[in-house]
Amino acid sequence: MAPRFEGNVLTVANDSVDDTHNEKSASKKADAALQYLRAGAGEVIDIDEKQLLRKIDLMVMPLMFGAYLSQYFDKSLLNYAAVMGISKDTGMNAAQFSYLATFFYVTYAVFQPVHAVLVQRFPVGKYLGTMITCWGLTVTMHCVCKSFGSLIAVRLLLGMFEAAVAPCLLIITGMWYKRAEQPLRIAIWYLGVGCGIVIGAIASFGFQFYTARTFKSWQIMYLVFGVLTILLSITIVWLLPDNPMTSRLSPSEKVAAIERVRSNQTGIENRVWKWHQFRETTGDPKTWLIVIIVLVGNVPTGATGSFSSLLIKSFGYTSKQSALLNIPSGFIQMFAVVLASWAAGKGNARALAMVAIFTPGVLGGALMAFLPSASRFKAGKIVGIYLCGIIGPNLSVIYSLAAANYAGHTKKVTINAIILAAYGASNIIGPLTFTGATAPTYLPAKIAIMATLALAILTTLLLRYLYIRENMKREGKAVAADFTQDQVQDIEFMDLTDHENPTFRYAL
Numbered sequence: 001m002a003p004r005f006e007g008n009v010l011t012v013a014n015d016s017v018d019d020t021h022n023e024k025s026a027s028k029k030a031d032a033a034l035q036y037l038r039a040g041a042g043e044v045i046d047i048d049e050k051q052l053l054r055k056i057d058l059m060v061m062p063l064m065f066g067a068y069l070s071q072y073f074d075k076s077l078l079n080y081a082a083v084m085g086i087s088k089d090t091g092m093n094a095a096q097f098s099y100l101a102t103f104f105y106v107t108y109a110v111f112q113p114v115h116a117v118l119v120q121r122f123p124v125g126k127y128l129g130t131m132i133t134c135w136g137l138t139v140t141m142h143c144v145c146k147s148f149g150s151l152i153a154v155r156l157l158l159g160m161f162e163a164a165v166a167p168c169l170l171i172i173t174g175m176w177y178k179r180a181e182q183p184l185r186i187a188i189w190y191l192g193v194g195c196g197i198v199i200g201a202i203a204s205f206g207f208q209f210y211t212a213r214t215f216k217s218w219q220i221m222y223l224v225f226g227v228l229t230i231l232l233s234i235t236i237v238w239l240l241p242d243n244p245m246t247s248r249l250s251p252s253e254k255v256a257a258i259e260r261v262r263s264n265q266t267g268i269e270n271r272v273w274k275w276h277q278f279r280e281t282t283g284d285p286k287t288w289l290i291v292i293i294v295l296v297g298n299v300p301t302g303a304t305g306s307f308s309s310l311l312i313k314s315f316g317y318t319s320k321q322s323a324l325l326n327i328p329s330g331f332i333q334m335f336a337v338v339l340a341s342w343a344a345g346k347g348n349a350r351a352l353a354m355v356a357i358f359t360p361g362v363l364g365g366a367l368m369a370f371l372p373s374a375s376r377f378k379a380g381k382i383v384g385i386y387l388c389g390i391i392g393p394n395l396s397v398i399y400s401l402a403a404a405n406y407a408g409h410t411k412k413v414t415i416n417a418i419i420l421a422a423y424g425a426s427n428i429i430g431p432l433t434f435t436g437a438t439a440p441t442y443l444p445a446k447i448a449i450m451a452t453l454a455l456a457i458l459t460t461l462l463l464r465y466l467y468i469r470e471n472m473k474r475e476g477k478a479v480a481a482d483f484t485q486d487q488v489q490d491i492e493f494m495d496l497t498d499h500e501n502p503t504f505r506y507a508l
Contacts, residue, residue, distance in 0.1 A: 047256040056176050056257065059247065061188055063240045064169050067132060069192030070229045071165040073200055074139045075104055075158060077225065080204035080326075081218040083309045083319040089146075089216050096148050101431035103152050107159035109424025115164040116417030119171060120273060120409065123246075128168040129237030135161035136233055140226030143219040163424070166399070167416045174403045174412060175243055178261055179507060180345050183400040187341030190396035194337060197330030197389075204309075204323040277410035277497055284499075286405075287415065289463045290398065291422045293354070297394050297456035298426035299433070300361055300449040308385055311368070311442070315378040325382060329389040337393040341400065348508050350401045351464035354394050358453045358460070361391035365449030388449060394456075395423060404507035405467070408497035467506040474502060 078086070078101060087097050119127055138157045145151045169189055177185050203225075207217040241247035244257040281287055308329065312322040340357050344350040364387025371377045371384070398419060406415045433445035498504045 047252055049256070049260060052253055052256055052260070053181075055249070055253070057185075060172060060176060060240065061185065063236050064172060064189040065192055066232050067128060067165055067192075067236060068169060068189045069196050069199075070132065070232055071135075071162050072193045073196035074135060074225060074229060075162055076196060076200055077139070077142070077218075077222060078104075078155075079309050080200050080323060081221065083313055083322050084204060084208055084218040084221070085216060086151075086218045089218075090148055090151060092148050092151075098431050100148070100151055100155060102428050104155045104159040104162075105424045105427035107156045108163045109421045109428065111160045111163040112167070112417040112421040112424065115167050116413040117273065119164070119167050120413050123242035124168050124171050125240035125242045126237055128164065128172075129233050129240065131161050131164035131168075132233035132236060133230055136226050136229030138226075139229055140223055142222040142226070143215070159424075163420065166420050167413065170399055170403055170416050171413065172240075173399075176257065176261070179404045180348075182403050183341040183345035183350065183397065184338075186396050186400045186403070187337045187393070190337050190341075190393065190399070191334050193392055194330040194332075194334030197333065198327050199330075201323050201326035201330065204326075205320055208320055208323065272410075274408070274410040274495070277408045278414050280408075280497055280499055281406065281411050281414040281418070286463060286466055287418060289459055289466070290402065290415075291418060292459045293456050293463065294395070294398060294419055294422040295426045295429075296452040296459070297354075297358060297391065298423055299430045299452045300365070300388050301392050301395075301427070301430065311385060312382060314442075315381050317378075329386055332386050333389045333392045336390045337396055340393050340397055344397050344400060350397050350404075351460050351467075351508055354397050354460045355457050357391055357394045357397065358457050360387045361453045362450050362457075364388040364390075365446050365453070369443060369446035369450070391453065401507065406498060407501060407504055408495055411497050464508055467508050471505050474505065477502060 082097065087093070092100070115131075135158055138154055138161060141154050141157075142151070145154060170186075173182055173185055173189075203221060207221045210217040210220055244254050247254065247257070249257060308326055309322045312325050313319065317325060336357060340353040343356075344353040364384040367384030367387065368381050371380045402415045402419055403412070406412050433442075433448045494501075496504075498506070
């Protein structure tokens with residue numbers, strides 16, 4: 001039963017918060033931060049919040065950035081291997097390469113719910129580090145593949161292990177940062193996408209000068225970056241804290257770190273799976289609008305992420321030139337991530353930031369699809385690819401929207417799993433629009449970019465309208481009941497959902 005107003009008093013179901021009859025049982029179901037505070041953690045003494053925030057940033061942000069950089073780069077090595085001869089060396093045709101790009105996202109989507117459950121049961125830092133070790137080993141295994149079948153096997157494994165990274169990072173971001181701080185912090189670790197594009201392009205260009213007969217250049221590339229990923233995983237297991245309560249902060253700093261995120265009303269950590277929160281998430285129409293936005297808004301990223309090098313090469317450039325011409329896409333995407341996330345957090349305009357991100361992609365798809373094929377127009381087609389690169393950060397803004405608007409630990413991990421399953425599905429669809437029969441122009445895929453992004457814009461505006469309407473309803477009820485959150489002690493850490501907590505307001 002959800003909380004309800006009775007006069008100016010909030011009544012809450014006894015499976016959600018403590019009551020005088022069953023305090024011990026309810027405490028177990030509350031957030032771990034509340035248990036820590038009630039266990040006598042102490043008071044905050046002379047803590048400078050800005051200094052504490054800097055300390056938290058230095059402790060967790062570089063590791064989260066490294067994890068997301070590694071995740072994006074390792075899965076997109078195939079894009080660069082495509083112009084380094086991997087298809088010829090393994091006997092693949094154009095259709096098989098398209099399937100290879102797709103199969104990664106099959107297990108990526110399927111294993112999202114699995115990781116969503118497991119990350120709630122295990123220490124998040126250790127779990128993330130273990131998964132990174134597993135996919136680092138899988139990346140190194142690419143270098144011994146000699147056929148399409150063997151590449152399919154390692155791509156399936158890679159998708160299974162990499163599916164863990166975003167759920168873990170979203171949970172970590174939510175437990176350390178305030179709502180207004182989250183978009184920029186998510187943007188910082190999401191910068192790994194743009195940075196991965198730049199590093200991948202430079203690495204592909206450099207490795208193409210390796211011409212020994214024993215190993216191919218793409219094999220050396222996979223081996224080197226697989227080993228680097230394994231080294232990163234060891235660092236994360238060693239240094240990344242599982243939560244504020246078990247971090248290297250002093251006792252007073254731990255309390256301050258918990259208290260500063262109280263206003264989020266989304267909690268920090270709870271390892272009890274609550275089925276009513278799961279049902280609430282899947283039964284919310286706003287959840288499925290987010291699914292549509294993620295699904296159609298990322299079909300283009302799934303397509304260009306695996307085929308940008310081949311598209312550029314089809315415009316009349318060499319393999320080495322194609323690698324270098326990917327570099328601007330990375331910088332454009334990094335700039336778009338920071339700008340969109342800053343606007344989303346500073347002006348509480350996450351949905352509008354997504355619309356601003358999607359719009360250039362429509363133009364980019366049009367340039368690639370409808371500019372004449374004459375060589376004098378190839379620069380315009382490359383501009384089209386760069387404009388499509390702007391849409392990549394939409395996922396980081398959606399992450400911050402979900403982190404701000406879904407309260408209750410089970411509900412948070414559920415929406416994260418749903419978002420990433422939809423993202424995986426979009427990346428399954430994206431490469432399939434690049435059919436072997438339409439190579440090398442891939443006109444249907446370019447038209448699909450325009451259509452899907454137009455639908456994403458309309459759906460995002462509808463979602464924003466629903467959030468505004470819900471906030472207005474809640475404001476009216478609160479005024480009528482003369483109710484404030486101060487009337488229920490520690491309501492922020494009771495592991496209530498956004499539906500159960502009438503003091504909750506949705507970010508826009």
